[in-house]
Amino acid sequence: MNDRHGGDGVTVLRERYRLEGLLGRGGMGAVWRATDTVLEREVAVKELLLPAGTSAGQRAMLVERALREGRAAARVRHPNAIRVHDVFAEGGRPWIVMELLSGHGLDTEIRRQGALPPVRVAEIGRGVLEALCAAHSHGVVHRDVKPGNVFCCDDGRIVLTDFGIAAMDDEEKITRTGYPIGTPGYIAPERLRGEPAEPPSDLFALGVLLYAALAGKAPFSRKEPMAALGAVLTDTPPPPPGPPRLADLVMGLLAADPARRTTAERAREALRDPELTAPSAPPPADDPRWWRPARAALVAVGVLAVVSVPLRGCTGPDAEVVPAVAPRTGTPEPPAEPTFLQPGAPTFLPTLPPTLVPRVPLPSISPCMLEDDC
Known part of the structure; x- marks a missing residue:
């Protein structure tokens, strides 16, 4: 395989999609820049790689599952979700044709800049959450929300990509690697306990993503994958740096119990609030x-x-005013008359x-x- 050919030296798929160059490769597949020769437009084509050593029956099952979930992803029509144009099998492997985006990955932005400004983090959160809500409404759970699957387009859009990873069967993945499909440190704790992938598990991953954007590092990041998986189950990270309300939202999404986790509706409301990124209020100006x-x-x-001033009556000579505290050496003596007397008041009280x-x-x-x- 080279940068202009698929796994078996393929250059044209379905007599329509001509592979032009390799855009990227990962453990689950490769993405190619291609040309749709029918519609005469550039597209991205993802080649899903199947596990080595699987039987013919297992491969057929995985291909069929990939096609089914690829079609489900194609139903998600939203500006913040990657547009899937076509899905098919060729050469014994599933292929997904998607819109070609121009920009950079969120993982690249975090790697270059570190912690991102809170306003930028809230903008990213809004885009990813809207894509997830659109997918969940069609029964599609992403299962691998992370910075590497969020694309920051040159036109300002935030796009959630790589829905095709959901095509790989959870049970098969557990058999081969010992943990569910996804990225260690982003997989929700209930999924690590064997529960199926549901919309709240995507919200947990969104919380990890926002934490990573605010802090410059994911909260459960560890050197070893198994350590990251264990951290999700046992560790409670401190709140991320940043505005208190945004940090509270992130921690609510990271709740270990999915029943107590912040819902998509509440998260959407919070991310739309202009006060979300406001800094903590300083002490009142008139009472520092x-x-x-x-x-x-x-x-x-x-x-x-007050207690040093003697009580006075109506008649009789003045009494000596004795200060309650002896004046310091060099300070002037107290006045002969109390300062509160008004002009014209009696001289002898x-x-x-x-x-x-x-x-x-x-x-x-x-x-x-x-x-x-x-």
């Missing part, structure tokens, strides 16, 4: 954090000033006898009030 202990201290000083003046204990300020740690 440093002001709270200072305000408490000022209140205490005010009380101290009697006071109660000293024995009748109540003794009020001086207030103290707790150190924790000054540190805002009470």
Whole structure:
């Protein structure tokens, strides 16, 4: 096989699709740039590779399943889902003809930039979720939502690709590798426990994808595939960095129990909310954090000033005003008259006898009030 020929040296499929060049190759197949000679347009053709060593009966079963699920994917008509034009078997292998996209993969964007801006992450989340909702409404579960299967088009579209991977049978995959179809670290915990793939498992993978976009690294990423599978079952990652509401959405999608996992409807509502990417609210401008202990201290000083003023009556000579706290050396003496007297007030105002003046204990300020740690 070279970059212009399929697995058996094929260059033209069904006397219609001419392979022009290899776009990429993975464990599940190869993708070719091709020309539809009937409609005279460029397309992408995916060649699904079947497991080596399978019997003729198993191969026939897998090909039929691939064709059936390829036809199901072709029913998904949405701008955020890859458009499937044709599906057929040739040379004993299934082939899927799709629209040819121009742009780059989300995995490439994360690898180059690391953590992405929250607004960009929310945009990606909206696109992938809309594609999943469209697929789920037609009974199609993707089973392998990950950055490598999200394409960022030059025209701004976010497109979920590679629905053809769902054609490979879960049970057959478990027999050969020991875990369900998908990418370790993105497979939902219920699927690892042997439950069938359902829409909530795609939502779990979406949560992992959004976490990877926010943090620059997937939450269950490990060096070994089995370690990643175990991490999904046993680990609870910390919230990803970013706006609190967006981080809460991601953690809701990562709920281990599918019954408690954020639903597609709630996720869609959250991703459409313009406040989703708003940063956490700062303290009110008129009550900053440093002001709270200072305000408490000022209140205490005010009380101290009030209790230091003697009670006065209506007649009699002035009593000496004695400050409750001795002034420091070098500070001016307290005024002879209280500052609250108004012009024209009587010069001699009697006071109660000293024995009748109540003794009020001086207030103290707790150190924790000054540190805002009470």
